[in-house]
């Protein structure tokens with residue numbers, strides 16, 4: 274039987290506020306354990322939470338960027354459960370009246386655009402972190418707890434089960450990350466846990482409109498992990514069904530090293546949490562005026578920016594998509610084009626050499642030693658014929674690793690291209706005189722002989738000859754013009 278997957282994602286993102294959601298403690302990552310805490314986020318008796326207005330602003334911003342309706346009336350609820358990283362034994366979250374709902378996010382996979390429904394966006398507080406003395410909680414004689422992260426503001430963004438393949442899920446998460454970064458509400462560092470993703474997965478026969486039993490997958494710490502975990506889980510469910518078994522509704526954990534999902538616990542239901550309205554916080558009444566003010570403050574979002582690059586610079590949609598996938602990369606591109614208006618050439622260098630070196634070093638564009646002015650200067654040297662395209666690549670790598678400007682590298686390494694016609698003509702004549710057989714071949718119609726002669730001139734000049742000029746001089750002398 275042919276099966277299709279039904280996937281929905283729950284994404285948690287830490288917000289880039291200075292202080293926590295219900296107290297004044299810093300949200301800075303790291304720090305000595307239990308130094309970013311106070312009686313409120315430790316849940317000591319008698320303390321009261323005070324809502325951080327910036328958290329609401331960020332939630333509205335993301336709600337708008339995801340085309341949601343912003344609630345006029347919203348409230349907080351307690352989600353009750355016991356775990357050592359949760360000092361109050363409840364998490365302040367939102368249950369039936371989230372701040373935003375009913376949106377959508379367009380994604381593109383294999384050139385096709387698809388709209389993914391956004392069920393809801395809600396605000397909540399993060400829990401603390403357990404540090405196990407062994408490799409896992411079940412294999413540790415004891416665990417320590419760090420409450421620095423307790424009370425850091427989170428947004429939970431829940432998608433409709435509209436995703437059908439692991440590629441779509443990955444495209445959705447990448448797009449969502451781009452929007453969170455463009456709007457500057459989160460730094461989205463998956464490795465620091467500021468962007469986390471759980472997936473609900475089920476499969477059903479193609480053509481069926483009923484949902485199968487779903488499992489929830491946790492612990493996927495990268496885009497690649499998300500894709501691999503979903504591929505594994507879909508295949509696992511298919512094998513269970515094909516061998517006559519039944520899918521158990523449960524929470525499973527992705528084991529990155531083994532490349533499998535393993536059962537963690539049976540899936541809890543919402544009623545297990547005994548949600549009830551948070552009595553220590555008043556409900557939120559959101560004024561339309563404020564929402565409109567936030568709407569006006571939204572920056573140009575990835576899709577609009579992509580359209581602009583296609584429209585204003587004539588970039589191919591593929592280039593525009595890659596460049597606008599990250600706000601920092603798009604900013605780098607825009608700043609370079611402002612200095613060197615040949616947009617397609619800039620795009621080729623950004624997508625080619627720059628991304629290649631960044632990926633190889635696992636670096637973010639913000640950590641790149643090459644700045645827009647440096648790349649623009651390199652391209653200018655190439656346009657002027659001072660350096661060849663081949664030299665430019667060598668210089669680019671040097672710029673990337675040392676941060677030096679291209680002019681300095683050209684001077685230090687004597688990389689200036691020979692564009693002096695008289696100087697090159699002498700070399701060309703020498704090469705022709707030394708290779709009479711090849712010259713004859715060319716005259717006999719062997720076009721490839723020209724390539725050999727160009728190569729010889731480049732060899733004689735240690736690669737510094739201007740290749741265009743070499744071609745021109747050779748053709749003149751061989752009488753093919």
Ligand SMILES: [Zn+2]
Nearest residue numbers: 296298311314
């Ligand atoms: Zn605190």
